[in-house]
Amino acid sequence: MKFRERLYRFMQGRNGVDALTKFMNRVSLVCLIAAVFFTFLSLVCLTHGGNTAALVFRILYYVFYGFGIIVMILWIFRAFSRNVSKRQAENTRFLYRQQKLNRRFASLKQQWKDRKTYKYFKCPQCGQRIRAPRHKGKIRVTCSKCSNIFITKT
Numbered sequence: 689m690k691f692r693e694r695l696y697r698f699m700q701g702r703n704g705v706d707a708l709t710k711f712m713n714r715v716s717l718v719c720l721i722a723a724v725f726f727t728f729l730s731l732v733c734l735t736h737g738g739n740t741a742a743l744v745f746r747i748l749y750y751v752f753y754g755f756g757i758i759v760m761i762l763w764i765f766r767a768f769s770r771n772v773s774k775r776q777a778e779n780t781r782f783l784y785r786q787q788k789l790n791r792r793f794a795s796l797k798q799q800w801k802d803r804k805t806y807k808y809f810k811c812p813q814c815g816q817r818i819r820a821p822r823h824k825g826k827i828r829v830t831c832s833k834c835s836n837i838f839i840t841k842t
């Protein structure tokens with residue numbers, strides 16, 4: 689039996705690599721690279737007599753190395769897991785959170801872009817984000833979500 693075929697048989701009924709696994713793989717890689725970097729910094733500090741700084745970088749090395757290894761074990765576990773439905777549910781939750789974060793990031797970017805022309809604020813009753821043109825003095829705002837009416841300065 690060829691290797692590919694054997695691998696295919698082995699992976700049958702297992703979760704395999706999904707978006708969450710890929711993300712965890714990247715996180716663990718970044719942590720392990722950071723750990724190498726911190727070891728390097730710690731050595732540099734030691735040779736220059738900065739013992740406290742060397743210790744701090746040593747601790748950072750342990751933290752990032754430990755975390756990177758744990759995440760790596762977890763993603764390998766996810767990829768080979770036979771509990772596919774549970775892993776898929778985890779992946780769906782992850783994708784949902786990622787989308788939410790992306791939307792939040794996009795809206796913050798937009799907010800920053802038109803910070804000079806629009807004022808952004810939250811409805812004091814329901815927290816809905818609202819924007820209004822700047823330099824209009826005090827205005828009366830009606831919330832689009834809960835119809836709460838309030839006064840704000842622009």
Ligand SMILES: [Zn+2]
Pocket residue numbers: 811812813814815816831832833834835836
């Ligand atoms: Zn509201």
